Amino acid sequence: MVDPGALPSPLDLLELPLTRTALAELTLLAACGGLLGAFVVLRRLAFFAHAVGTATFPALVVADATGFSATLAALSAAAAYACGVERAGRSTRDPGDSATGLLLVAALGGGIVLASDVFESGAAVDRLLFGTAIGLSGADLALSGAAAALALAATILFGRTWAAVGFDPDAASALGLPVRRADVLLLGSVALAAVAALPAVGALLVSSLFVVPAAVARRFAGDVPSLLLGSVAIAVCLAVLGLYLSLWLDVPPGPAVAVLGAAGYGTCALLTGLRAPAVGT
Amino acid sequence: MVTGRPAVEAQGLALGYGVEPALEGVDFEVAPGAALCVLGPNGGGKTTLFRGLLGELQPLAGRVRVAGRPAYLAQTERTRLDFPVCALDVALMGSLADGRWWRPPGRSQRRAALAALGRVGLEGQAGVRFGELSGGQRQRVLLARALTQDAAVLLLDEPFAGVDPASAERITAVFGELRAEGRTLLVSTHDVESARLFDLVLCLNRRQVAFGAPAQWLSREVLEATYGSDIVVLEGSGDTAVRAVTVQHHEH
Numbered sequence: 001m002v003d004p005g006a007l008p009s010p011l012d013l014l015e016l017p018l019t020r021t022a023l024a025e026l027t028l029l030a031a032c033g034g035l036l037g038a039f040v041v042l043r044r045l046a047f048f049a050h051a052v053g054t055a056t057f058p059a060l061v062v063a064d065a066t067g068f069s070a071t072l073a074a075l076s077a078a079a080a081y082a083c084g085v086e087r088a089g090r091s092t093r094d095p096g097d098s099a100t101g102l103l104l105v106a107a108l109g110g111g112i113v114l115a116s117d118v119f120e121s122g123a124a125v126d127r128l129l130f131g132t133a134i135g136l137s138g139a140d141l142a143l144s145g146a147a148a149a150l151a152l153a154a155t156i157l158f159g160r161t162w163a164a165v166g167f168d169p170d171a172a173s174a175l176g177l178p179v180r181r182a183d184v185l186l187l188g189s190v191a192l193a194a195v196a197a198l199p200a201v202g203a204l205l206v207s208s209l210f211v212v213p214a215a216v217a218r219r220f221a222g223d224v225p226s227l228l229l230g231s232v233a234i235a236v237c238l239a240v241l242g243l244y245l246s247l248w249l250d251v252p253p254g255p256a257v258a259v260l261g262a263a264g265y266g267t268c269a270l271l272t273g274l275r276a277p278a279v280g281t
Numbered sequence: 282m283v284t285g286r287p288a289v290e291a292q293g294l295a296l297g298y299g300v301e302p303a304l305e306g307v308d309f310e311v312a313p314g315a316a317l318c319v320l321g322p323n324g325g326g327k328t329t330l331f332r333g334l335l336g337e338l339q340p341l342a343g344r345v346r347v348a349g350r351p352a353y354l355a356q357t358e359r360t361r362l363d364f365p366v367c368a369l370d371v372a373l374m375g376s377l378a379d380g381r382w383w384r385p386p387g388r389s390q391r392r393a394a395l396a397a398l399g400r401v402g403l404e405g406q407a408g409v410r411f412g413e414l415s416g417g418q419r420q421r422v423l424l425a426r427a428l429t430q431d432a433a434v435l436l437l438d439e440p441f442a443g444v445d446p447a448s449a450e451r452i453t454a455v456f457g458e459l460r461a462e463g464r465t466l467l468v469s470t471h472d473v474e475s476a477r478l479f480d481l482v483l484c485l486n487r488r489q490v491a492f493g494a495p496a497q498w499l500s501r502e503v504l505e506a507t508y509g510s511d512i513v514v515l516e517g518s519g520d521t522a523v524r525a526v527t528v529q530h531h532e533h
Contacts, residue, residue, distance in 0.1 A: 042364070157383045164374050167364045167411075171426070174335050174353035175378040222410070223365050 008247050013240070021141065022133040022243055025200050026253060028144040030239035032151040032193045033209035034232030038224070039159075039186060041214040041231075043166045046207065048085055048187070051100045053194045053206030055081040057111035060128045060203060065114075071143060074198055078191035086187050108204075131202035131254035133246055140199045147189075147196040154189050155228070158182045163224050205254035209235055212261035219268050238264070286348075288313040288434050288465035289334065293343030296326070296333040302341050304329045306488040311465055311481060313348070313433070316456065318476040318495070319469040321485035322508050327469040328356075330485065331436045334467070348465070350378060352432035354423055356439055362412035368422045369407040372397050375429025390429075397428035400458070402451050417448025424452060435459065437468045441475070473504065 013019045040049045056074040063073035081103070088099065115125045161182045165172040173179050194206045201209060217230030242257030249256065287310035295305035304326030311317045321327050332338045334347050352375070372394035373386050386394075398404050401421035406414065411422060420440060427435055441449050456466055468479070476482050477495045484490040484498065484507040491498040491507070 160374075160377060160385070161382050163364075163366070164377060166361065167366055167371070167374070168355065168360045170355040170359050171353060171374070171423075173337060174351075174355065175374065175382075175430075176350055176380065177377055177382050218365075221365055223367065223370065227365055 006248070008244070010244060012247065013244060018134065019243065019247065021136050022200065022253065023240065025136050025141055025144055026239035026243055026257075027236060028141070028148045029193070029197045029200060029209055030213070030235035031232055032144070032148040032196070034213050034235035035151045035155045035228060036186075036190050036193055037210045037212075037214035037235065038217070038227045038231040039155075039162045039166070040190060040210055041218055042163065042224070042227070043186070045186075045190070046211045046215070047097060047100050049190055049194065049210040050207040051104050051107075052078050052081050052191050053198065053203045054104050054107045056195065056198060057107050057128060057203040058114055060198065061111045061114045061125075064128065070198075071139075071195065074195045075192070078195050079188070082187040082191040086184055111203075127202070127252075128198075129202045129204040130252045131198065131200045131205065133200065133243065133253045136199055140196075144196045144200075147193040150189055151193060154185055158185055159224070159228075162186055201254040201257065202252065205258045208254065208258035208261050209239065212258070212265060213238060216261070216265050216268050219272055234264070285313065287311055287346075288315075288348045289317075289346070289467065291333075291343065291345045294333065294340055294345050295342035296329050296338050297341050298329075298338070300341070304333075304485065304487055305342070307343070307485075308489060309481075309483055309492045311467065313465055314460055314463040315480045316460055316466040316468065317481040317483055318479035319467060319483045319485065320471075320473065320476055320507060321469075324487075325507070326485045326487055328438055331438055331467070331469070334434075334436060347434055349433045350430075351434040351436050352378070352427035352430040354427045354435070354437040354440055356442065360411070360419070360423070364411065366411050367408050368398060368403055368411060368414065368418075368425070369394055371411050371422050372407075372425040372429050375426040378430045378432075393431070394425070394429050397425035398422070400428060400455055401425045415445065415448075416443050417445040420444050421448055421451060424455065428455075432464070434465045434467070437466065439469055439471070441470060441472065473499065 013023050037049070040046055056077040059073040059077035060070055062068065063070045085100075111128075112125065115128075161172070161177045161179070164175065164177060165179055165182060169179070190210065193210065197206050197209060213235035214227065214231040216234050217227050221227035221230050238257050238261050239253075242260050243253050245251075245256040245260065246253040290310035291307045294307040295302040296307075297303045307330065309317070319327050319330065329338065331353065333340065333345055334351060335353055369391075373390060375397070376386055376390040376393065395404065395407060398407050401424050403418060403421055403425065406418065411419060414422065420443075424437075424440065427437070440452055444452065456468070459466060470476065476499060479495060481493065482495045482498055483492045484503055486507050486509070491503045
């Protein structure tokens with residue numbers, strides 16, 4: 001039972017070393033998720049962003065049980081999945097929703113079987129799926145910082161190309177744009193960012209930072225720069241409020257961010273009269 | 282017509298998406314400033330030819346040469362109407378073709394894009410979202426994107442499809458201006474009658490059926506070889522000039 005009297009002070013987020021680290025981690029991830037999320041939504045890659053996190057789950061279970069580097073295991077799984085989507089997209093221009101759905105089920109089911117019956121490490125499943133604010137390390141922060149820096153640099157250099165390809169793929173190719181390189185970079189950046197988000201947000205809730213903020217911003221944004229700014233601002237707000245909520249309710253930050261994001265999206269949809277969003281998903 | 286090295290030439294060209302050619306036996310050349318009409322049925326190879334001229338498809342046989350990177354006006358079905366871009370944003374995309382795609386657009390590029398929108402009669406709609414424009418206006422915005430590229434050769438894939446008469450008139454006027462500037466136009470269309478207004482006509486049906494002056498080559502035999510049962514001849518016969526329209530057959 002939550003005790004409203006035990007409402008923590010917002011300053012606790014800055015005063016406690018543990019929450020300071022979590023706040024820095026989630027803020028970096030939010031900036032990264034906001035930037036890339038805008039293009040994830042514009043390019044209709046929301047299902048990919050969700051699946052790439054879940055695809056790492058079996059690898060994380062194996063790494064957790066064997067002592068292998070969780071980051072390397074997750075990066076390998078995410079990179080393999082992103083390569084598969086890029087190859088499928090090149091041949092059919094469709095990431096393959098059915099294949100993605102199958103992979104989601106297989107990754108989740110396979111991870112649970114590995115955790116419960118093979119390695120008997122069931123206690124770690126919650127942490128792998130939903131993340132934790134406790135025990136985030138300097139290495140986690142460094143990886144999130146690298147992912148955020150890559151997202152910012154890639155957006156500056158490739159943002160116009162990503163938008164042009166999303167708007168009209170035939171013409172983008174005819175304009176001589178590096179379409180394939182840009183697509184590989186976008187998928188790779190999302191995969192790296194998803195891996196960076198795993199310790200704090202968990203494999204199952206990665207899309208709470210990579211899809212929800214941009215999906216909310218798209219209901220109001222009239223152009224791509226507004227979408228980018230709105231998406232980052234909403235992601236940072238969600239991350240800070242989500243961490244505060246997780247302190248108060250004593251839950252991992254991933255579910256808190258996800259619940260806040262869903263509530264925010266629902267409220268926006270109601271306020272805008274359930275009209276069609278400003279841009280597509 | 283300007284003489285000299287052709288702006289576009291193809292010799293023994295065969296193009297395809299695997300080992301089997303989708304289009305073969307293509308031999309033609311177009312001088313700078315000339316306008317070529319590409320006629321053919323759906324699946325006849327018009328878009329395949331354009332993709333070959335753009336360098337997206339490598340020849341399975343023969344060779345092709347184009348003066349510089351051509352500007353391309355694709356068919357409009359694949360543009361996203363829900364995308365958060367205005368007419369000016371779309372016209373500015375043409376400036377990405379200068380090879381410096383990583384740079385944000387500068388003042389000169391904005392001026393060029395606004396001028397291109399002015400040429401197609403949409404300077405007043407520069408800030409209007411692309412998806413809120415009419416079909417004809419959208420086609421004119423996409424033409425403005427091609428104009429922003431400032432290319433010597435323009436490839437225009439069915440630019441009059443689904444366009445209202447006012448937009449068609451404006452697009453036709455821009456084509457005249459482009460030819461007067463010495464630019465080369467290759468325009469694919471189903472409209473046999475409009476083909477007579479071009480300097481040259483190229484008839485395709487998975488191979489080259491005819492190439493030359495419309496008055497010489499738009500005969501009943503050539504049109505029947507190009508369109509098969511998709512052609513309805515209204516008047517004329519043999520190798521005399523004919524009036525004809527194309528019809529689309531759908532299988533149910």
